[in-house]
Amino acid sequence: MNPVQLAWKVLRADRRTQVATLLTAAGVAVATALVLLLASLPFATESRAERALWQEPRYELSTGVAPTIAWSFSVDEIDGRQITRVDIAPLTDGDIALPPGIDRLPEPGELLRSPELAALADSRPPAELADRFAAEPVGVLGDEALRFPEQLVVLVGHTPDTMPANALELTAFGTGDPRPDQLLTLLAGVGLVVLLVPSLVLVASASRLIAARRERRLAALRLAGATPAQVTAMVAAETGIAAVAGGALGVAISPLLHRAATTVPWDGGTWFAHDFVLGPGLVAAIAVTVAVLVVGAAVVGLRRVVSTPLMATGGHTRKPLSGWRLLLVPAALALFFWTLSRANTGDGALPILVALGVLMWSPTVVGPWATSALGGIFVRSWRRPAALLAGRRLRDDPKAAYRASAGVVLAAFAGSMALTLMPSLESEAGYYSQFRDEVLYLDTNEDRAGPIAAAVDDKLARYGLDARASRVDQAELVSGDQYHTATIATCADAERLLAGVGDLPCRDTPAIYVDPALDVADAGVPDASTGSAVPLPADAPVVSTDTAGLLLVDPALWPADAPLLEVNVAVPADERTRETVRTALLAGSGGEQVVSKEMKLGQQDTQLADLRRVTVIGLVTASLLAGVSAAIATAGSVMDRRRTFGALMAAGTPVRTLARALRAEAALPALVSTVGAGALGTAVGVGLFGLVSGSPAVFSPWLAAPVVLGALVALIAASVCAPALRRVRAEPLADE
Amino acid sequence: MHTEPTPLLTGRGLVKRYGQQHALAGVDIDVSAGEVLAIVGPSGSGKTTLLHVLAGILRADEGRIALDGRRIDQLGEAGRSELRRTEFGFVFQSGMLVAELTAEENVALPLLLGGRDRTTATDAAREWLGRLGLAGKEQRRPGELSGGEAQRVAIARAIAHRPKVIFADEPTGALDTRTGHATVHALIDSARTTNTAVVIVTHDRELAASVPRTVAIRDGAIDQAVPAA
Numbered sequence: 016m017n018p019v020q021l022a023w024k025v026l027r028a029d030r031r032t033q034v035a036t037l038l039t040a041a042g043v044a045v046a047t048a049l050v051l052l053l054a055s056l057p058f059a060t061e062s063r064a065e066r067a068l069w070q071e072p073r074y075e076l077s078t079g080v081a082p083t084i085a086w087s088f089s090v091d092e093i094d095g096r097q098i099t100r101v102d103i104a105p106l107t108d109g110d111i112a113l114p115p116g117i118d119r120l121p122e123p124g125e126l127l128r129s130p131e132l133a134a135l136a137d138s139r140p141p142a143e144l145a146d147r148f149a150a151e152p153v154g155v156l157g158d159e160a161l162r163f164p165e166q167l168v169v170l171v172g173h174t175p176d177t178m179p180a181n182a183l184e185l186t187a188f189g190t191g192d193p194r195p196d197q198l199l200t201l202l203a204g205v206g207l208v209v210l211l212v213p214s215l216v217l218v219a220s221a222s223r224l225i226a227a228r229r230e231r232r233l234a235a236l237r238l239a240g241a242t243p244a245q246v247t248a249m250v251a252a253e254t255g256i257a258a259v260a261g262g263a264l265g266v267a268i269s270p271l272l273h274r275a276a277t278t279v280p281w282d283g284g285t286w287f288a289h290d291f292v293l294g295p296g297l298v299a300a301i302a303v304t305v306a307v308l309v310v311g312a313a314v315v316g317l318r319r320v321v322s323t324p325l326m327a328t329g330g331h332t333r334k335p336l337s338g339w340r341l342l343l344v345p346a347a348l349a350l351f352f353w354t355l356s357r358a359n360t361g362d363g364a365l366p367i368l369v370a371l372g373v374l375m376w377s378p379t380v381v382g383p384w385a386t387s388a389l390g391g392i393f394v395r396s397w398r399r400p401a402a403l404l405a406g407r408r409l410r411d412d413p414k415a416a417y418r419a420s421a422g423v424v425l426a427a428f429a430g431s432m433a434l435t436l437m438p439s440l441e442s443e444a445g446y447y448s449q450f451r452d453e454v455l456y457l458d459t460n461e462d463r464a465g466p467i468a469a470a471v472d473d474k475l476a477r478y479g480l481d482a483r484a485s486r487v488d489q490a491e492l493v494s495g496d497q498y499h500t501a502t503i504a505t506c507a508d509a510e511r512l513l514a515g516v517g518d519l520p521c522r523d524t525p526a527i528y529v530d531p532a533l534d535v536a537d538a539g540v541p542d543a544s545t546g547s548a549v550p551l552p553a554d555a556p557v558v559s560t561d562t563a564g565l566l567l568v569d570p571a572l573w574p575a576d577a578p579l580l581e582v583n584v585a586v587p588a589d590e591r592t593r594e595t596v597r598t599a600l601l602a603g604s605g606g607e608q609v610v611s612k613e614m615k616l617g618q619q620d621t622q623l624a625d626l627r628r629v630t631v632i633g634l635v636t637a638s639l640l641a642g643v644s645a646a647i648a649t650a651g652s653v654m655d656r657r658r659t660f661g662a663l664m665a666a667g668t669p670v671r672t673l674a675r676a677l678r679a680e681a682a683l684p685a686l687v688s689t690v691g692a693g694a695l696g697t698a699v700g701v702g703l704f705g706l707v708s709g710s711p712a713v714f715s716p717w718l719a720a721p722v723v724l725g726a727l728v729a730l731i732a733a734s735v736c737a738p739a740l741r742r743v744r745a746e747p748l749a750d751e
Numbered sequence: 752m753h754t755e756p757t758p759l760l761t762g763r764g765l766v767k768r769y770g771q772q773h774a775l776a777g778v779d780i781d782v783s784a785g786e787v788l789a790i791v792g793p794s795g796s797g798k799t800t801l802l803h804v805l806a807g808i809l810r811a812d813e814g815r816i817a818l819d820g821r822r823i824d825q826l827g828e829a830g831r832s833e834l835r836r837t838e839f840g841f842v843f844q845s846g847m848l849v850a851e852l853t854a855e856e857n858v859a860l861p862l863l864l865g866g867r868d869r870t871t872a873t874d875a876a877r878e879w880l881g882r883l884g885l886a887g888k889e890q891r892r893p894g895e896l897s898g899g900e901a902q903r904v905a906i907a908r909a910i911a912h913r914p915k916v917i918f919a920d921e922p923t924g925a926l927d928t929r930t931g932h933a934t935v936h937a938l939i940d941s942a943r944t945t946n947t948a949v950v951i952v953t954h955d956r957e958l959a960a961s962v963p964r965t966v967a968i969r970d971g972a973i974d975q976a977v978p979a980a
Contacts, residue, residue, distance in 0.1 A: 400860060411850070666861060669864075
């Protein structure tokens with residue numbers, strides 16, 4: 016009988032082996048499906064990026080090849096949703112290669128838009144949306160040209176002279192190398208560790224259900240003359256059946272998981288179903304790798320039986336755990352922060368991910384030691400039998416006791432890390448502008464500013480709004496060796512439009528308004544060509560204000576042809592008029608980038624909402640996996656001691672007393688370990704936040720949530736011990 | 752006038768079925784206080800089932816069981832558990848001690864579960880371990896004891912709370928003959944000091960012959976062909 020036949024025979028005959036095999040297969044299936052999903056994320060974002068290449072800002076190095084198009088990119092928004100706008104003008108009479116999904120290049124005054132934008136524009140008054148593009152819709156963009164199905168995107172045709180001021184001249188339209196979303200790729204890496212480990216713990220917990228029985232069977236075979244290779248082959252065959260079945264199931268359910276993933280928004284929208292498709296070679300490689308890992312783990316777990324079968328049949332004394340294990344946490348933390356310190360040296364994210372993996376693995380090493388120490392406290396101080404039983408169990412086999420909570424610990428780690436990052440990132444979000452919150456503005460050049468302001472005023476008048484466009488520019492002034500940024504605007508416009516400017520002592524005649532703290536005596540406009548400064552009119556009145564840092568120069572006092580740093584056209588709006596003012600600015604400017612507080616904050620909100628959503632999904636998934644594996648591990652620990660428990664119950668020990676002891680056994684290590692994992696996760700979150708910001712991290716009370724969640728999951732999982740004990744009671748005492 | 756002592760434990764018309772098969776087919780049995788009784792019979796004869804039914808581990812399908820004249824067969828699971836915990840003691844084939852607990856803790860466990868405090872329970876455990884010749888081995892785990900020593904720990908555990916009846920199911924099954932007999936006699940001697948009745952299920956005829964009374968069982972019924980010792 017070969018090993019596979021023997022494995023089949025055992026599987027057909029033994030009900031508990033069937034249950035364990037099913038659970039192992041389920042764990043492998045979940046692990047395989049999750050890895051397939053997470054592995055597909057970078058490819059999915061790359062697919063998105065590839066479709067949206069024509070929308071991406073791209074700067075070409077001069078190659079001597081004549082440009083073929085003028086191209087401009089801007090973002091717009093309506094009701095908090097981002098609109099991507101691309102303006103284009105051919106620079107040649109020749110054919111221009113078009114990206115997939117774009118049938119033709121719009122002529123000047125024409126536009127192509129996405130189906131979602133078409134529906135939205137047709138459902139609202141033209142002044143709120145359709146007029147912004149100042150062009151006639153002549154077609155719809157295909158799916159191949161959309162970043163995501165519901166994207167709001169428009170391609171507006173121009174002649175070269177009507178293009179926005181910041182237009183680029185490109186040699187080709189929509190070419191280049193698509194790049195995967197780096198944040199989502201990083202999160203996929205973190206998710207791989209956070210979700211794969213609980214999945215594998217689940218597999219390990221399932222195999223524990225039959226570990227004692229299988230170990231005795233294999234030891235008996237060894238004693239009967241089976242070689243280590245034969246025993247190893249039998250275990251590989253037994254686990255292989257579950258691993259292959261689970262792997263196949265994982266591949267089979269993977270499309271369902273991918274389909275579910277397409278509904279989760281990221282970066283403003285959901286996904287096309289084909290975004291998550293992996294090549295068959297990669298799918299096979301992942302499925303085989305997961306199965307091989309599971310079989311390999313089972314074979315490695317056999318080493319005791321293979322080397323000393325007598326010990327396995329007769330029981331053994333476990334070696335106490337070394338206190339050296341404790342050192343792993345500070346060592347892992349040191350490694351993590353060292354890789355963070357080298358994050359900017361071009362090593363990429365891999366060293367950080369590796370260090371993160373080591374850090375996430377460290378509780379697995381330290382957890383059993385902490386469990387043993389906790390057991391020791393109970394053994395010394397117990398007053399009730401539940402505490403005695405739990406304490407002795409924790410002390411005697413801390414690895415097994417910790418195994419039940421290993422998944423919960425990982426979830427607590429990941430959750431604490433995310434919940435440290437989230438409020439810190441939220442604290443970073445904000446709107447910083449020289450303009451008041453209610454002002455919409457665009458940045459253009461001096462030549463276009465005047466015509467744009469006139470065209471915007473014309474639009475505003477046509478839409479029946481009282482608001483009018485104003486020029487608010489910025490320029491540099493030098494006084495001695497001190498450089499200052501001056502705002503070039505009228506006093507009335509400054510009061511109306513600038514942030515932090517209250518009532519000013521406005522004069523009827525042009526003047527300079529200045530914070531007395533600024534030394535602007537003999538200030539002039541620096542002239543790079545001569546190295547000297549062009550002075551402001553000497554007779555210009557200088558009015559002191561109590562507005563800190565203000566240096567306001569009336570446009571009438573600004574020297575002709577003096578350089579400007581920034582040229583803005585700004586219009587104040589309110590809740591009711593915002594969309595119409597935006598339309599007037601866009602239509603009047605021919606598609607310049609219009610900026611408003613709502614749009615800036617909307618973009619930040621989208622990113623944070625994405626992170627929050629992914630965190631919640633990851634945390635809930637990890638918790639579910641952890642809860643299931645903890646439940647299986649607890650059931651396994653009851654099964655391991657079924658004869659003892661059966662005897663105790665036969666002797667009158669109530670199920671509830673034993674259940675209480677088991678619950679304590681399952682929950683206590685989880686409680687202690689989740690607190691430790693929470694602290695570790697917080698430290699890692701602070702470190703990761705330091706990668707993207709120099710600000711101090713923000714700590715919220717929600718940091719306690721993963722720990723509470725971990726403890727709750729452990730308690731729920733431990734609740735399976737009462738049914739398991741009742742099942743043991745129902746079995747004959749002489750079983751086994 | 753000589754009067755028969757009132758039986759401590761009485762079973763009448765005990766029937767236990769597993770599907771179509773009768774494990775017990777109407778057994779009548781009495782056990783007096785302080786009496787030592789061996790139940791013998793071949794494998795599958797129903798002797799272990801009879802012990803489990805008398806001890807309230809299994810519920811009889813028919814028949815009555817009384818302890819001190821009080822019906823116990825009608826008790827619910829909680830009542831039977833309490834009865835087993837307080838009035839009965841158990842010794843199983845391989846001790847079935849809690850592997851993680853020391854010998855002292857294993858003996859103290861039923862007392863603790865019965866509501867005694869730690870000091871009382873551990874003092875009693877040490878006393879009984881000493882009586883059974885295990886002084887100095889209180890802190891050993893079951894895995895660190897010989898088979899005979901482990902069974903004596905099980906005996907101490909069964910008797911430490913001073914039950915009225917100790918049920919021993921094949922207590923020598925995992926021991927060599929000499930150790931087995933010595934262990935059973937340690938049980939009987941201990942029980943005598945507390946006037947505890949002992950019901951021993953065994954297939955060891957030699958052992959059965961060494962105890963005051965033997966009941967033979969075959970096919971779920973008392974085997975009248977084998978005279979009670």
